[in-house]
Amino acid sequence: MKFSKMHGLGNDFMVIDAINQRVEFTTAKVQRWADRNFGIGFDQLLVVESAQQAGVDFRYRIFNADGSEVQQCGNGARCFAKFVYDKGLTDKTEITVETASGIIVLYVQDNGWIKVNMGVPNFAPESLPFTVPKQQEKYTLEAAGQKVQVGAVSMGNPHAVMQVIDIAAAPVEKLGAALESHSQFPERVNVGFAQVIDNANVKLRVYERGAAETLACGTGACAAMVVLSRWGKVGNDVQISLPGGDLRVQWEGQLDSVVWMTGPAEMVFEGIIADD
Numbered sequence: 001m002k003f004s005k006m007h008g009l010g011n012d013f014m015v016i017d018a019i020n021q022r023v024e025f026t027t028a029k030v031q032r033w034a035d036r037n038f039g040i041g042f043d044q045l046l047v048v049e050s051a052q053q054a055g056v057d058f059r060y061r062i063f064n065a066d067g068s069e070v071q072q073c074g075n076g077a078r079c080f081a082k083f084v085y086d087k088g089l090t091d092k093t094e095i096t097v098e099t100a101s102g103i104i105v106l107y108v109q110d111n112g113w114i115k116v117n118m119g120v121p122n123f124a125p126e127s128l129p130f131t132v133p134k135q136q137e138k139y140t141l142e143a144a145g146q147k148v149q150v151g152a153v154s155m156g157n158p159h160a161v162m163q164v165i166d167i168a169a170a171p172v173e174k175l176g177a178a179l180e181s182h183s184q185f186p187e188r189v190n191v192g193f194a195q196v197i198d199n200a201n202v203k204l205r206v207y208e209r210g211a212a213e214t215l216a217c218g219t220g221a222c223a224a225m226v227v228l229s230r231w232g233k234v235g236n237d238v239q240i241s242l243p244g245g246d247l248r249v250q251w252e253g254q255l256d257s258v259v260w261m262t263g264p265a266e267m268v269f270e271g272i273i274a275d276d
């Protein structure tokens, strides 16, 4: 089975075309492929399929390195768009795709970057413990022996975001792991640690559900933007700097406005899996 290895700001993916070849795998196989010593190594697997709904260009499925299937992936969406465009699966520069959390629209720009309409943030999905969205609201949780204040939002997938003073010293591994599986999050959660530089610049690290800390998280960047905006910390056009590079995230701030994310996507190499 042929695959491509791609990344968006160092958040890396194995991408499989399941339109032109037969693709079968199990959770154990995803975990083995994801292994950085015994497999290909990646944070997420992206499986590109034909659309199931009329008028939509593609469907794609997303699996974390631990094998769990998830609803949304920002960096993955940009890599998906580059993959279908560069492989000639479409010649459209405006691409619609079904994900497990609904249809999203992606725009391939002249400079090769991809702009994604990430949809409207959801402050009260089932996978979050909080039901009533209130402006300025923070929630206090206990994790890893300390009390932390987080904002919670779904970008299709669940995120908890906290503000930190010094991103380099943030306890991402320890607190991220504790919050990822906190009892308040029935479907586990992605955990963002955000340092506000000014109202247009934020530094962010994300402990991802099912993958641990990654070099970048697109939905995490959108979630951080939305939470910090609700807390009055940022404007509506923010550069989010992650360990792997920068994303531009735009949000008008109304609860019904969509989030835009713009950034690069890169092909790394292509291969054939020996054990399929």
Ligand SMILES: N[C@@H](CCC[C@H](N)C(=O)O)C(=O)O
Pocket (backbone or CB within 6 Å): 011, 043, 044, 064, 070, 071, 072, 073, 074, 075, 076, 157, 158, 190, 208, 209, 210, 211, 214, 216, 217, 218, 219, 220
């Ligand atoms: N890296 C992704 C998010 C991937 C899914 C996430 N780990 C989850 O479990 O929801 C991104 O760029 O958004």
